[in-house]
Amino acid sequence: MTNLKLIIISLLSISCYCQKIxxxxxxxxxxxxxxxxxxxxxxxxxxxxxxxxxxxxxxxxxxxxxxxxxxxxxxxxxxxxxxxxxxxxxxxxxxxxxxxxxxxxxxxxxxxxxxxxxxxxxxxxxxxxxxxxxxxxxxxxxxxxxxxxxxxxxxxxxxxxxxxxxxxxxxxxxxxxQTLKEKNKPTYKAKLDNEFDLNSKINIPKLNKELISNLELLGKVWGFLKYYHPEVGKGNYNWDYELFRVLPKYLSVGNKYERDQALIKWIKKYGEIKKCIKCKETSPNSFLKPDITWVNDFELNIELKGLLKHVYQNRYQGKHFYLSGNNSGNPKFINEKKYYSISFNDNGYSLLALYRYWNMIHYFYPNKYLTDKNWNHVLKEYIPKFISTKNKLEYELNCLRLISEINDTHATTTVGFNNLQNIRGEFFPPFKSQFVEDKLVVTDYYNPELKQVSKINVGDIITHINGKSIKYILDSITPYYPASNKVAKLRDISKDLLRSNKKEIRIDYISDNIKKQTLLPLYEKNNVNMKWYKWTGEKCYKLLNDNIGYITLEFIKKEDIPIIKEIFKDTKGIIVDIRNYPSAFVPFLLGSYFVSNSTPFVKFLKFNIDNPGEFSFTKALEIKNDNESYKGNLVVLVNEDSQSQSEYTAMAFRAGNNTTIVGSTTAGADGNVSSIYLPGGLLTRISGIGIYYPDGTETQRVGIIPDIEIKPTIKGIKEGRDELLEKAIEIITKKD
Incomplete structure (x- = not known):
């Protein structure tokens, strides 16, 4: 019996050991x-x-x-x-x-x-x-x-x-x-620090003007040290948790002297900083320089100013614990914990979210100088909002408002913002609506079979939803839609205006100049053909009347390009439709067909990982001729649906010898994106590199400005016409 007990104990020990490993x-x-x-x-x-x-x-x-x-x-x-x-x-x-x-x-x-x-x-x-x-x-x-x-x-x-x-x-x-041995890798002390995994243990007292100013200063010093201090760059400290450690004492300071002494003591806690031999001065040719002017806004004492200056002059160099660059040259934020299980009324984590985002934008957003607000003022404005957060919905809304402040259509909020999506509604209309001539217009049906049930015709103008005017609704929700410009913002808003958590909504609308009202039935998303496309052809290209080639990039494949060149080589002109997102990357493969010589078409603004905040231009990138240049006219169609890769492609085609851009201003968000995670698992993005024409003309927020501006009209929509395509055909025909 004793031996049996020993065997059982041994087996249990082995079982426990296996579970532990x-x-x-x-x-x-x-x-x-x-x-x-x-x-x-x-x-x-x-x-x-x-x-x-x-x-x-x-x-x-x-x-x-x-x-x-x-x-x-x-x-x-x-x-x-x-x-x-x-x-x-x-x-x-x-x-x-x-x-x-x-x-x-x-x-x-x-x-x-x-x-x-x-x-x-x-x-x-x-x-x-x-x-x-x-x-x-x-x-x-x-x-x-x-x-x-x-x-x-x-x-x-x-x-x-x-x-x-x-x-x-x-x-x-x-x-x-589970049993594999890991590759040799650096052991970062920051990853071993788990003290505040469950909560920050921070309670912010009632805010007043002085405390808000102190918290603004702390956020800026915290971010400054995060990206410049060598000990943080090496990964020796979990910088999120160091914030939670300094906050209790910092919150108790009674005057500016005590505030500055608390910050001095905090910085000195991380040891003497060795002189940096590799650190270089900011290049005089850099387009954007590190902005540390905020140190002059808080009446800091001489010792604290000198200490901050010393950190910057001897800043961390090389691969950073919280930062890396990828092959595209935009910043990649790494080792940023997602904190999926935090409480959303935790003052410390709310403040961390604000500090994290503000500093990422301050040091690594190439378009910071293009925002509507001075970014230096945004942190102070949002401290009371984030501190007063009571639940996840409020937290999501505060984050969304903050994200919208960078005026970037790339600043998506599709992951983690579940409560926001819930209040926007799970039921959708069966038709597509867009802003045309500054009015919300029904432009086509996702599900034509539901047209009879809905009683709304293509071309009808929706004026009110549940008794509220479209203008009133726009004024209330516009701050919650990140976008580079007005056309992109209205594009995104139009997709949500008729969403609801109810299966029907009351709408007022104008049909054939007659004011009408109806209860509009809504449908679950799976029952609405939201992946509706206008193009129904088997190929991405076709020959139009009058010997004009037409290509939509929405469905193009790289293997289509040699065929397109062969079929369209003797046409009067080619129309390339980029009122969509290209399914293949073709700026060089197809763009080279429209230039007779190597032609510069774009240059980039990229960050310096060794000097956060510094951005410099690269040399202009060229499109090289592929020895079979197209002789006809090229017309490129763009509108607010042209974004990112679409805009970049339009820039490449604009370099062509006989190119005309037709349509309206695009979404104004070009360049590879960088992802940002905020506490609570919220994912957003930014345009991580600046995109400019070779002469330095901006594209961010501006978009691609057409050579000939033309927009759809309500009359044209009612008649089922594609007015941009008609204009393109007219241009090619007249030039012939």
């Missing part, structure tokens, strides 16, 4: 009871995600996704793993159970990121797993890139229904990642 919660068994969520996992999409104790394949817990028909109409529970392993092949195995999935699919997801982009991906969409199925094992295998930096594993579901996931296993070259 699990580095990753891939079986969902580590469970956050406070937030009803598997620990370490994060939310993607807008569906309801939870830990399930009833249906589990093994153990006590599985993860569950339930559709809600909100937002992007997908849900995913994801886990992030640093790719600190060697190998050639990576495989994800896992169990999935689904119930009544319609209009979508369920699947495992495996994604590998590196060098600032996605390197490998599969989400089982092609397997089309839908309907109802009991627990089954599924697998995904991908090549494991040598430059992999991050591994994402997830369970995903689209459409309506429910899906459960359990017992994920990742193997690299057949070996379980």
């Amino acid at each position: 699990k580095k990753f919660n891939l079986d969902f068994e580590t469970y956050d009871s406070l937030y009803l969520f598997p620990k370490g996992w994060m939310e993607w999409g807008d569906y309801q995600l939870s830990a399930d104790t009833i249906f589990a394949y093994s153990g006590k817990f599985a993860s569950k996704i339930t559709s809600t028909n909100n937002g992007d109409s997908f849900g995913s529970i994801a886990y992030k793993i640093p790719a600190n392993y060697k190998g050639d092949t990576i495989r994800l195995d896992g169990y999935m159970k689904i119930k009544n999935i319609e209009g979508g699919f369920g699947g495992l997801l495996l994604r590998i990121n590196g060098d600032g982009k996605m390197l490998a991906f599969d989400n089982m969409e092609r397997q089309n797993v839908h309907g109802t199925k009991d627990w089954q094992k599924y697998s995904i295998s991908l090549p494991y890139p040598k430059n992999a930096e991050t591994i994402f594993v997830a369970g995903i579901m689209t459409g309506n229904g429910e899906a459960w996931f359990d017992d994920f296993v990742i193997t690299i070259d057949g070996k379980d990642i």
